[in-house]
Amino acid sequence: MGKRENDKEDRGKNQSSVKKNKKKKKELPATVSVALPGSIIDNAQSLEMATLLAGQIARAVTIFRIDEVIVFDSKTSSDDAAGEENSDDKYDGAPFLIKILRYLETPQYLRRSLYSMHSSLRFVGLLPPLDAPHHLRKHEWGPFREGLTLKEKPLNFAGTLVDVGLSKNVTVEEILEPGVRVTVAMGENRSQGTDVPKKIVTPNTPQKEMGSYWGYKVRYASNLSSVFNMCPYEEGYDHVIGTSEHGDIINSSEVVIPTFWHLLIAFGGLGGLEECIEEDNDLKGKTVSEIFHSYLNTCPQQGSRTIRTEEAVLISLQYFQEPIKRALN
Numbered sequence: 001m002g003k004r005e006n007d008k009e010d011r012g013k014n015q016s017s018v019k020k021n022k023k024k025k026k027e028l029p030a031t032v033s034v035a036l037p038g039s040i041i042d043n044a045q046s047l048e049m050a051t052l053l054a055g056q057i058a059r060a061v062t063i064f065r066i067d068e069v070i071v072f073d074s075k076t077s078s079d080d081a082a083g084e085e086n087s088d089d090k091y092d093g094a095p096f097l098i099k100i101l102r103y104l105e106t107p108q109y110l111r112r113s114l115y116s117m118h119s120s121l122r123f124v125g126l127l128p129p130l131d132a133p134h135h136l137r138k139h140e141w142g143p144f145r146e147g148l149t150l151k152e153k154p155l156n157f158a159g160t161l162v163d164v165g166l167s168k169n170v171t172v173e174e175i176l177e178p179g180v181r182v183t184v185a186m187g188e189n190r191s192q193g194t195d196v197p198k199k200i201v202t203p204n205t206p207q208k209e210m211g212s213y214w215g216y217k218v219r220y221a222s223n224l225s226s227v228f229n230m231c232p233y234e235e236g237y238d239h240v241i242g243t244s245e246h247g248d249i250i251n252s253s254e255v256v257i258p259t260f261w262h263l264l265i266a267f268g269g270l271g272g273l274e275e276c277i278e279e280d281n282d283l284k285g286k287t288v289s290e291i292f293h294s295y296l297n298t299c300p301q302q303g304s305r306t307i308r309t310e311e312a313v314l315i316s317l318q319y320f321q322e323p324i325k326r327a328l329n
């Protein structure tokens with residue numbers, strides 16, 4: 001919790017230096033992250049059902065332009081590498097969910113190079129595509145394309161060849177290792193073709209320059225506290241919301257989210273976020289209000305006695321749309 005606590009203190013300072021914030025915001029678009037437990041996969045009855053569930057999460061976070069998805073475990077110690085390992089033939093909670101989320105976020109033309117066909121990916125073909133703006137087809141032109149650096153060297157330039165999913169590879173000036181995923185600026189218009197050397201840009205450039213959603217990053221956290229402590233943003237999450245049927249009931253039009261750089265919305269599993277807190281050695285005994293800036297019920301009129309996490313993600317992200325828009329205006 002250290003980082004988030006500091007951020008809480010920083011918020012006062014931040015608010016008093018609006019000018020500085022505005023400048024920083026222009027350089028760095030605000031981000032929205034979603035945290036959810038990998039255990040939701042363990043309740044699926046088959047690999048096929050687990051794949052469909054992961055696909056639902058991927059579609060929901062794409063529809064609502066989420067920048068980062070954190071899949072957390074309920075480990076007592078912070079071992080943030082463990083979730084990266086994936087068993088080939090099982091649908092194993094967090095590692096499986098992470099794998100499917102990353103696979104689906106990758107443009108189709110790069111998947112074959114980046115993923116060997118593990119049996120855990122056996123049913124991904126059943127899933128509806130994300131159809132995100134960076135998933136361009138071969139015949140489509142776009143000012144930016146996701147690419148993968150290649151081993152082969154360009155013929156006439158020093159630089160690196162990049163597969164950007166067109167019939168011809170492009171060259172970039174930078175010398176890079178093979179197998180690195182990069183975002184390539186393709187030039188002002190289609191007539192520049194593939195022969196002119198291109199530039200590598202940061203992955204958030206398409207969003208900064210065109211307002212275009214450019215996919216999500218996926219991160220593993222060994223438990224709920226690691227979601228906060230291992231935040232990849234230097235400033236940490238400056239506003240954190242927990243969701244629960246036990247949360248406060250506030251009409252979405254009245255929810256106030258303060259101006260933020262990095263918003264985090266957390267979801268629980270079968271036992272809810274309160275159980276995740278109890279399972280976490282660093283958080284045990286804390287109340288939800290010590291952990292979240294707000295704890296909200298986003299579907300107070302529910303007819304079913306339980307809303308599943310994958311349903312809650314869709315419902316809640318719709319509920320937060322307008323409050324987020326107001327916070328960023």
Ligand SMILES: C[S@@+](CC[C@H](N)C(=O)[O-])C[C@H]1O[C@@H](n2cnc3c(N)ncnc32)[C@H](O)[C@@H]1O
Nearest residue numbers: 243244245267268272273297298299307309312
């Ligand atoms: C099966 S529910 C867990 C039920 C649990 N009693 C709870 O705290 O909501 C799984 C997750 O879905 C989300 N959820 C379920 N109902 C919700 C509601 N009415 N409002 C907001 N989130 C909800 C929460 O993130 C919850 O942790």
